[in-house]
Amino acid sequence: MKSYKITLLPGDGIGPEITNVTHNILDLISNKFDFKLNFKEMPFGGSAIESDGIPFPNKTLQECKNSDAVLLAAIGDPKYDQLPREKRPETGLLKLRSSLDLFANIRPVKIIPSLTKASSLKEEYVNKVDLVVVRELTSGIYFGEPKGRIKTESGVRAFNTMTYTSEEVKRIAEIAFKLAQQRNQKVCSVDKANVLDVSQLWREETILVSNNFKGIDLTHQYVDNAAMQLVRNPSQFDVILTSNLFGDILSDIAAMLTGSIGMLPSASLTKDGPGVFEPVHGSAPDIAGKDIANPIAMILSAAMMLKIAFNEIDAGNFLENAINELLTEGYRTPDLMSSGKGKQVGCKQMGELLVEKLK
Ligand code: NAD
Ligand code: IPM
Ligand code: MN
Numbered sequence: 001m002k003s004y005k006i007t008l009l010p011g012d013g014i015g016p017e018i019t020n021v022t023h024n025i026l027d028l029i030s031n032k033f034d035f036k037l038n039f040k041e042m043p044f045g046g047s048a049i050e051s052d053g054i055p056f057p058n059k060t061l062q063e064c065k066n067s068d069a070v071l072l073a074a075i076g077d078p079k080y081d082q083l084p085r086e087k088r089p090e091t092g093l094l095k096l097r098s099s100l101d102l103f104a105n106i107r108p109v110k111i112i113p114s115l116t117k118a119s120s121l122k123e124e125y126v127n128k129v130d131l132v133v134v135r136e137l138t139s140g141i142y143f144g145e146p147k148g149r150i151k152t153e154s155g156v157r158a159f160n161t162m163t164y165t166s167e168e169v170k171r172i173a174e175i176a177f178k179l180a181q182q183r184n185q186k187v188c189s190v191d192k193a194n195v196l197d198v199s200q201l202w203r204e205e206t207i208l209v210s211n212n213f214k215g216i217d218l219t220h221q222y223v224d225n226a227a228m229q230l231v232r233n234p235s236q237f238d239v240i241l242t243s244n245l246f247g248d249i250l251s252d253i254a255a256m257l258t259g260s261i262g263m264l265p266s267a268s269l270t271k272d273g274p275g276v277f278e279p280v281h282g283s284a285p286d287i288a289g290k291d292i293a294n295p296i297a298m299i300l301s302a303a304m305m306l307k308i309a310f311n312e313i314d315a316g317n318f319l320e321n322a323i324n325e326l327l328t329e330g331y332r333t334p335d336l337m338s339s340g341k342g343k344q345v346g347c348k349q350m351g352e353l354l355v356e357k358l359k
Contacts, residue, residue, distance in 0.1 A: 013283025015073030021351030045075025055092025118259030135247025262294025
């Protein structure tokens with residue numbers, strides 16, 4: 001029997017709640033489709049600060065490296081906001097991404113027809129949306145040097161550096177073009193080339209890569225316009241290729257096309273080696289512990305893991321279809337309730353309903 005090793009990182013806030021639900025569902029799916037999943041839960045984020053004093057202990061890194069895939073819920077809590085940056089949960093997440101060289105973050109935004117009313121845009125603007133944000137994840141302003149804070153005569157100065165090398169742009173652009181080949185043959189590269197040198201290089205390299213993908217239609221948008229276009233006419237997009245910071249912002253905007261940030265999964269991938277499968281949302285401290293979080297973004301991330309990391313395509317599709325059916329039947333966590341319509345359920349109950357459907 002095929003068997004896969006998963007490092008499970010429940011993290012903080014709603015993380016443990018959505019992880020429990022996802023874990024149960026994966027157990028059931030693996031039985032049904034005849035493969036074995038071996039889970040190992042490890043401390044990460046704020047919970048690791050509590051247990052080990054740091055957000056990303058070396059033992060967690062080693063487990064991640066030795067697994068077939070990593071499934072992450074979310075990290076972060078306001079109570080760590082005053083810690084020095086290297087001790088904060090978010091720094092642990094950035095270290096995970098850089099240690100595993102997860103340069104390609106794939107964030108699909110697909111509309112589930114029964115949810116079009118839950119979107120904050122009118123139905124006719126969202127019902128045809130099917131796009132993917134390809135976000136560069138291990139460089140750009142998140143990692144650029146120099147960065148820091150210094151005291152000057154006129155006060156404190158803080159700075160970060162937005163940097164890309166041509167190789168870094170090339171490798172993420174190739175991922176976007178290859179993805180477009182399997183989809184609707186369009187790449188829109190988003191930058192700020194009218195102002196930033198780093199974006200000028202981004203644009204030049206993207207055009208060079210496009211020469212090797214003749215059938216793909218490459219367009220460019222400035223990031224301010226792209227943000228506007230995402231709410232003006234989101235169905236114009238197929239693959240959006242963009243840098244670390246712009247991708248972070250644009251994918252949260254795009255989440256609302258689907259009805260809730262609680263619906264958006266992602267895969268963070270490298271060339272060879274384990275990927276990290278993680279919802280786009282954070283630890284949602286405002287609703288943690290209330291059993292009202294939407295677990296679907298994490299479950300859909302698990303479906304991406306089944307398909308991309310394990311090539312268990314049927315199992316992944318089966319899981320996605322079951323979620324669609326449940327939503328079509330009207331079950332919704334509070335974030336998806338539109339004008340009081342739907343059968344409201346909690347996080348746990350959504351999981352139980354899904355388990356019944358999968359049996
Ligand atoms: P957030 O995504 O956690 O929450 C934003 C809003 O969306 C909140 O109102 C929250 O209740 C809601 N929300 C998010 N996920 C939801 C879900 N599954 N179901 C229902 N509602 C959901 O973003 P934030 O509030 O800006 O950040 C909170 C913490 O999470 C911060 O510490 C931040 O750094 C961290 N964060 C972590 C990740 C990650 O682990 N990948 C991603 C984003 C933010
Ligand atoms: C995300 C998050 C992270 C990011 C934070 C928590 C470091 O917002 O995964 O989108 O900015 O990449
Ligand atoms: Mn984000």
